[in-house]
Amino acid sequence: MKPSSFNIVWKLSLISFVLAAFTGFLYRYGMLYPMPAWLNFANIRHAHSHLMFFNWISPPIIVWFVKSLHQHGSPLPERSTSWCLYTMLFLGFLSFPFFLLYGYHSVSIGSLSLPLAAIISGLVMITWYWFAWIYYKHKKTSDGLVSFSLFDAGLVALMISSLGAWGVSVFQFTDIDSPMISSAMTHFFLSVFTEGWAVLGILGMMWHHAEKKKNDIRLSFNPGWLWLPVLFGSMLIFPFSLSQSLVTPVMYISAKLGLILIVISLSLNLWLFIRSGAFRGFIWRSVLVLLAFKIVFQLLAILPTGIWPGEHGLRVLYLHLLLLGFVSFVLFEMFLSESKKYAKALFAVTVFGVLVSLLFISGYWPLKWSPPDTYFWVMVLAFLPVVSSFWLLAESMKPKLRNV
Ligand code: HEM
Known part of the structure; x- marks a missing residue:
């Protein structure tokens, strides 16, 4: 895969992250202040989580391995792989406004009524199969x-x-x-x-x-x-x-x-x-700590502690520890070169802020130890990763990304 395609995929994924992070902040804002009547919480949550899943998680992991396969002497076909990834990202972006406006509900188009966001999600999944087909057909070795x-x-x-x-x-x-x-x-x-x-x-x-x-x-x-x-x-x-x-x-x-x-x-x-x-270094050590937290959380759910991972507050905390913490830290550390270390460190600090704020509203934190106006601070802290990830996006626009 050409370095230019690799960089384009990363930048589009990062743009998705910033947009989805802003949508997460909007959810917290809407809990305290009035929002336009055409926006509702369920749809904002769908738009946020689907854009994160479709465009932030999958394309960077795939493109990383496509490039490293290339370096192990088993390149995937350049054109079809790039087209597959661009289509995946395009459909991910396209799903965003439909989830935000209609969620999973059907939309009237002329005499038809179609669940457009669900249809686009189905197309995204077809791009996953498309990639898997290219990968298994052309991958020769991985040593x-x-x-x-x-x-x-x-x-x-x-x-x-x-x-x-x-x-x-x-x-x-x-x-x-x-x-x-x-x-x-x-x-x-x-x-x-x-x-x-x-x-x-x-x-x-x-x-x-x-x-x-x-x-x-x-x-x-x-x-x-x-x-x-x-x-x-x-x-x-x-x-x-x-x-x-x-x-x-x-x-x-x-x-x-x-x-x-x-x-x-x-x-x-x-x-x-x-x-x-x-x-080594702050980000990698944080990654190991977050992985350890994940293991401890799952261990607590195995033991007879009465913890039920599906409880809403706990579930939101766990999912963000895993996806915003562990997964996102690794992606930033792998894709961005050493020179971006201050921007990455700031991002990590803002994410830890969000995780602490989610602990406060997890239902497992004593109320007397929570700050006054807890939800106001939860909203403020939700905005900080938007700012820090925007800085990382600006940094990513400069040459050059870390070599695979
Ligand atoms: C960047 C900072 C982020 C902020 C401010 C944020 C904020 C939020 C908010 C406010 C909700 C709704 C919580 C509720 O229902 O009570 C939410 C849900 C969710 N977020 Fe995030 N989020 C962020 C990052 C991420 C990332 C990186 C991912 C995944 C890669 C993610 C995946 C999800 C998922 C899957 C849900 C739905 C949870 C459920 O099952 O109810 N978020 N997020």
């Missing part, structure tokens, strides 16, 4: 590297996650009226996408970093332990996102088993990362 094993497993998770999303659409056309099944399929998509695709793709990038540093990362066990339990676990844990009253004992036990698998595998990854000594 048995752990980084590529994790990316491959992540890609499988992406394909599997999409089945949940298709399931929701198909289900709408059946006579069965069960919010439980529809919600289960939505959460199946969300868990396999985040815990499977996003986590494995990002761990793959971290392994790539460690392999490049050629640090001591010899494995004394089968490398499958680094990804297989995460892949299977991500498919089992969705019941934890449902309302506790809906979950049957069998679902509960399989979800716990899924968490156990994930915790074992992530702990192994974390231990090897620490031992490799390849992750």
